[in-house]
């Protein structure tokens with residue numbers, strides 16, 4: 008098992024791949040190759056020196072056994088650049104400048120690597136000029152935030168079809184050319200053409216093995232988009248992609264998420280391929296088929312319920328390959344496309360990636376984490392026994408039903424909750440899931456093994472929200488990310504309720520944080536009452552959303568979701584550090600190898616899992632080097 012800095016590397020399996028028909032294997036294989044060929048695009052998008060630095064580091068690697076250097080190169084590989092994948096802070100190497108200078112006389116690179124003042128942050132969220140403050144490479148070196156905003160505001164104002172706006176700026180670097188701003192487009196013959204040519208070649212090969220004409224249409228439009236860089240073509244491509252729901256295999260390949268651009272315009276390259284997990288998809292279908300029942304029976308006020316409720320066509324998939332911005336660190340649930348008008352008019356596709364969550368669950372079991380933080384052995388055993396089922400089920404409830412439930416009152420603006428909107432929305436979906444995972448309907452539908460299973464989910468969820476997720480927050484910082492805020496909100500609101508009602512009735516609270524031998528634990532005294540709190544909070548959060556009650560959203564989030572108890576935070580970090588566990592995890596891809604006969608025809612694709620992280624990174628750098 009590979010571990011370094013704050014990272015642990017996991018392997019994921021591709022269940023059932025061997026038994027697939029050759030044609031399907033070939034389809035997956037060529038789509039996977041297309042997903043791997045974009046690697047260098049992301050490296051360059053993440054910072055203008057990244058590719059040069061990677062080549063330098065990989066040249067030094069065989070010449071040294073310096074541990075600090077080895078950690079550094081692995082961090083850089085993992086982050087696809089010299090900034091941390093999550094915090095976006097620049098890595099500070101533990102080796103000295105003098106040591107590095109033994110291997111290179113490139114002053115520019117030495118300065119970028121060693122000097123903490125240079126490019127300290129990949130994505131800068133506050134300051135005078137967000138573009139100038141960010142090391143990401145989406146804008147020319149001398150482009151200012153003001154110039155970029157003016158440029159894109161002008162484009163948006165001139166949009167020929169303002170109701171169906173394209174994602175302006177998504178697929179280009181904005182640069183000065185002879186003093187004039189212009190977009191250097193990512194496309195064949197344009198920026199990154201060397202990588203895009205290979206991507207297109209593999210997509211064309213994959214097209215031969217597509218499962219249905221709609222998949223061919225999707226690939227044709229994607230190829231057309233890579234050729235022209237035209238954003239209307241991109242929207243047409245995503246619309247056809249959303250419609251394609253019959254196939255066993257699906258994929259994402261292209262410029263997708265905008266987290267790497269401080270202005271939220273420019274999209275990083277990512278690629279992945281998935282195939283259906285048939286058993287688990289049945290589970291999601293079962294939930295969707297009962298969507299109206301769940302809506303009708305929820306503890307929410309009748310005025311806020313949907314009269315006609317359709318479950319989202321979520322499906323559970325297995326990842327076959329992860330590439331670009333989904334590798335080595337990956338999301339476990341993906342909902343695309345991102346265009347609001349496309350989603351409103353044509354819907355979206357939502358997946359949870361079952362084989363990745365299985366790999367996480369495998370890593371959590373027996374890591375010592377539960378033994379350290381969970382209150383007693385009985386509860387640990389319960390969580391070990393049920394969580395593989397209940398975690399996935401909670402995710403399904405969240406994705407298939409939670410986000411889709413409820414309605415806004417007429418005239419309420421969908422953006423009324425402003426900066427608190429994302430946290431409230433995630434809380435709504437999580438609470439919907441928590442409320443129903445405890446319902447006897449789950450046993451009736453055969454989705455949980457028995458009527459005790461939900462308690463494991465309640466315990467892990469509340470422990471995470473109240474305490475253990477703090478291990479991902481740096482000392483002295485507050486909670487910023489919307490999902491983390493939502494978990495904190497739910498756990499702390501329930502704790503506050505329990506304390507209040509416990510005091511009123513002079514009874515033990517339904518749940519509480521207790522100290523034992525100087526360590527804090529969550530104790531749940533009354534699961535049934537805790538579920539009632541979950542129902543009450545769901546009703547209130549839905550009211551806030553339906554009415555667009557900004558003040559109430561703000562109060563809840565500011566009171567329960569953001570702040571961190573400094574003592575508890577320190578305790579969590581030190582207990583966690585003592586376990587030597589890694590807060591961040593990522594994956595090594597399986598290796599697919601074509602088997603050929605005497606005439607060179609591919610007769611099979613085999614899969615193996617024995618490649619380790621360093622080996623895979625070095626191979627990718629060699630095999631998929633384009634820029």
Ligand code: ZN
Nearest residue numbers: 405410433436
């Ligand atoms: Zn969500």
